[in-house]
Amino acid sequence: MPPIVSVVGRSDSGKTTFLEKLIPELKRLGLRVAVVKHDRHGFEMDRPGKDTWRLRHAGADAVMISAPNQMALIRGGLSQELPLDELASLVSGAVDLVLTEGYKSGDKPKIEVSRKVIADGALLCTNEELLAVVSDHHHNVHVPQFDLEDAKGVAALLETYLKQL
DSSP: OOOEEEEEOSTTSSHHHHHHHHHHHHHHTTOOEEEEEOOTTOOOOSOTTSHHHHHHHTTOSEEEEEETTEEEEEEOOOSSOOOHHHHHHTTTTTOSEEEEEOOTTSSSOEEEEEOTTSGGGOOSSOTTTEEEEEESSOOSOSSOEEETTOHHHHHHHHHHHHHHO
16 A cells, blocks of 8 residues: 555645645656545535436446546445545555545644644644644744745655655
């Protein structure tokens, strides 16, 4: 199973924006990357009336759509959220690293994105959980800290982290 690192932070702290900067930097280093977006509220990614939607609503427990350059899996009827490790196993062998957006209460190493204007910049994670902090201000933690624009630095940190595993 590929290693998992969670990018966490308070709502509107800039997690997605930072991931949009980080992913191209990781790709430049030659890494294959998957992202799992955690959504506590549920989501609907299939459009009503489309074939996959129709098949899922006809009772299929899982629907896959495949094309020469991409594929997607929609699996419904779950009694509970799948564990992160099970989700990561779906891309085992296809990627070098799984990043998550969210899973702040999970047990994976975390990069916390923090902004001074959100909750006075207070961190959610403890020192023990953190791999790094990405922020617009300094924190009293014993992990590397990066500016919100330093995706290249975080990519280098992750490359080193992966080599140590």
